[in-house]
Amino acid sequence: MPDMPAPQSIEAFHERLNEVSDTLPKRLKQCAEYFAVHSDRIALSTVSEVSAAAGVQPSALIRFCQILGFSGYSELQKLFRTSYAPTLPDYETRLQNLRERGAASPSAMLAEFVDAGRMSLEKITTTVDPRILDQAVAALAKANMIHIIGLKRSFPVSSYLAYAFDKMHIPAMLHDGVGKLSHRHAIREGDALIAITFAPYTEETLELASECTSRSVPVVAITDSASGPLHREGVLPIRVAEATFGAFRSLSATLSLALALAVAVGTARDDA
Numbered sequence: 001m002p003d004m005p006a007p008q009s010i011e012a013f014h015e016r017l018n019e020v021s022d023t024l025p026k027r028l029k030q031c032a033e034y035f036a037v038h039s040d041r042i043a044l045s046t047v048s049e050v051s052a053a054a055g056v057q058p059s060a061l062i063r064f065c066q067i068l069g070f071s072g073y074s075e076l077q078k079l080f081r082t083s084y085a086p087t088l089p090d091y092e093t094r095l096q097n098l099r100e101r102g103a104a105s106p107s108a109m110l111a112e113f114v115d116a117g118r119m120s121l122e123k124i125t126t127t128v129d130p131r132i133l134d135q136a137v138a139a140l141a142k143a144n145m146i147h148i149i150g151l152k153r154s155f156p157v158s159s160y161l162a163y164a165f166d167k168m169h170i171p172a173m174l175h176d177g178v179g180k181l182s183h184r185h186a187i188r189e190g191d192a193l194i195a196i197t198f199a200p201y202t203e204e205t206l207e208l209a210s211e212c213t214s215r216s217v218p219v220v221a222i223t224d225s226a227s228g229p230l231h232r233e234g235v236l237p238i239r240v241a242e243a244t245f246g247a248f249r250s251l252s253a254t255l256s257l258a259l260a261l262a263v264a265v266g267t268a269r270d271d272a
Helices: 010-023 026-044 047-054 058-067 073-084 091-100 106-127 130-141 152-167 203-214 252-271
Strands: 146-149 172-175 192-196 219-223 235-239
Touching (some): 010 073, 026 058, 106 252, 130 192, 130 219, 130 235, 130 252, 146 203, 152 172, 152 192, 152 252, 219 252
Parallel strands (some): 146 172, 146 192, 192 219
16 A cells, blocks of 8 residues: 555655655665656656666565555556656647647747747746745856756757856856767866756756765756756756647747846856
């Protein structure tokens, strides 16, 4: 029997994960670490695949699921399948859905994306915690070097931040993953990291953020959930919820946040 009621959403799942992680024995802690970084794989992975990837026996994985409140792995997987699958169809499916809805004309698309961007901008003032934002600016302003990582969909935001910091003569380094090269050795004591990722979360971004927190390097996270895999000790999570059109998510609010963050850091450094 489960030890407690099962989480009913992905955010609730990550909240439960954060609550129990520090109290788990070694093998179950391995499960928690794997789920925190690779939760986007759960919907399509079998129990044997997940247990092998986490380096534990299937029985340990089942016990871990029960501690989180599920009857077993199947119930946990069902949560991820119902939460992720309907909202993240592949791009071919998204385009086909737009054609079927008669929304494929360029002018209609423009109007819809403008409206989605407007809703995202209106919503961001309610999702961003001003106290966390102030703490993030303070941590970045005193950093010797600001490291930035945001891959795939997040890359336009991370590259813009690197550009903005460069124009303001603020030492910054973009971790772009070109050539599968890792520049984590360049992160030193006194530096800080900006990590940008949204569900399904990018593994490389989560891994770099995890390494930084283990080394007591401050991490500012721009993400879509304050209780997702980046919600951990040593991370300041800034939440952005982007509206969608045809399952395509804009970056309107995220880029606005990035601009505000960059300028606020630049102003704080000048004041200092």
